[in-house]
Amino acid sequence: MTHHQEDAELVVRVQRGERAAFDVLVLRYQQKVMNLVLRYVRDRSEAEDVTQEAFLKAYRALPTFRGESAFYTWLYRIAINTAKNSLVANKRRSLDYELDALEGSSHGLPEALRDQETPERLALSEEIRGTVSAAMAALPADLRTAIVLREIDGLSYEEIASTMDCPVGTVRSRIFRARDAIDRQLRPLFSAGLGRGLE
Numbered sequence: 001m002t003h004h005q006e007d008a009e010l011v012v013r014v015q016r017g018e019r020a021a022f023d024v025l026v027l028r029y030q031q032k033v034m035n036l037v038l039r040y041v042r043d044r045s046e047a048e049d050v051t052q053e054a055f056l057k058a059y060r061a062l063p064t065f066r067g068e069s070a071f072y073t074w075l076y077r078i079a080i081n082t083a084k085n086s087l088v089a090n091k092r093r094s095l096d097y098e099l100d101a102l103e104g105s106s107h108g109l110p111e112a113l114r115d116q117e118t119p120e121r122l123a124l125s126e127e128i129r130g131t132v133s134a135a136m137a138a139l140p141a142d143l144r145t146a147i148v149l150r151e152i153d154g155l156s157y158e159e160i161a162s163t164m165d166c167p168v169g170t171v172r173s174r175i176f177r178a179r180d181a182i183d184r185q186l187r188p189l190f191s192a193g194l195g196r197g198l199e
Contacts, residue, residue, distance in 0.1 A: 007071035014062050033079045040083035050086045054079040069162040076163045135185040139178055147178035
């Protein structure tokens with residue numbers, strides 16, 4: 001039985017009144033939801049509160065869940081909305097994103113920068129990390145959410161479309177625009193780094 005099928009079975013059990021079945025879903029997704037919320041909410045204790053609130057909202061809404069999307073994409077949507085509401089309520093800015101979180105994407109460090117940890121390379125690496133963080137923070141919320149769900153959470157385009165409640169084509173466009181914006185910020189750094197002999 002797949003995770004999706006197990007989740008669907010657990011959801012049915014919760015809808016029949018089995019609270020313990022929801023506890024299983026919480027245990028299964030608590031860390032993933034917490035990691036997602038931490039990308040929006042800086043303070044860890046606040047992120048824990050938002051995570052708890054997201055699960056509470058999900059529990060209350062489960063009687064109306066029809067299974068048209070996977071449970072976790074539905075839960076992610078609730079978590080993202082809860083985190084955004086928390087940011088608005090507290091008039092906070094979204095957190096900085098670590099370059100390491102984009103490992104494996106087109107924005108990873110070039111091979112040459114990973115080979116040797118010279119002071120020049122370490123300085124450039126820190127500069128790149130800061131540039132990516134600033135570029136991510138400057139993205140509009142819809143672009144930032146799409147790129148985070150794709151590059152950091154590893155969701156498929158279809159799952160992101162379900163989570164963000166928009167067509168797959170819109171998701172592809174948002175991710176393209178987000179990557180382009182980040183690339184434009186990084187290009188001068190890579191040019192400068194290569195110019196300093198970091199080839």
